[in-house]
Amino acid sequence: MTCGHCGSANPCTPVIHVVDDDEAMRHSLAFLLKSLGHPVECYPSAEAFLLAQPPTGPGCLVLDMRMPGMSGLDLQNALNRAGSTLGVVFISGHGDIPMVVRAMRQGAVDFLEKPFNDQRLLDLVAEALERAAGACAEAHTARLLSQRQESLTPRERDVMALVVLGKPNKVIAHELDISMKTVEAHRAHVMEKMEAGSVADLTRMLMTLQGKP
Known part of the structure; x- marks a missing residue:
């Protein structure tokens, strides 16, 4: 059975990735986001996320804006350069307007300031997953067309x-x-x-x- 989103040989399971240097926040987010019925993977830093080489299928990234080392914005930029189809929802206790504007211009679904409403986050993650599924399907179509053109x-x-x-x-x-x-x-x-x-x-x-x- 092929994936309805990307056309791969096996169905892709959307995964929600949480990247936040606050351990308590990671656990809290994982508990909340599992209510959407998708696997949730947590990472303490942007570097740890990149090292884990998560799957490239449809999914969502709940990403802290400010972290030691590589920032959330830098990770988003790196993923964009790599052609990632992950939907991105930013969270932060220290966001500012220029950072939010940059995040949105780079394709983020939205930005939430801590503390945030749980239902609002769930709604945004659901929207991000929907966007990611569409982007994954479009990328698959483009790959097929490129192969035909070649x-x-x-x-x-x-x-x-x-x-x-x-x-x-x-x-x-x-x-x-x-x-x-x-x-x-x-x-x-x-x-x-x-x-x-x-x-x-x-x-x-x-x-x-x-x-x-």
């Missing part, structure tokens, strides 16, 4: 680029200096290899590959 020959890629611009076969043949029959063959191969049912499908696929909405 299977195209250079000439098939040339034809695909002109097809999505809406150019007819006759014009494509003229621009590439090849016969109409060759264009038709390449076009058929492109549609088959990309698993596109129409030019509109092919255009959407190419936009996804180019990172366009």
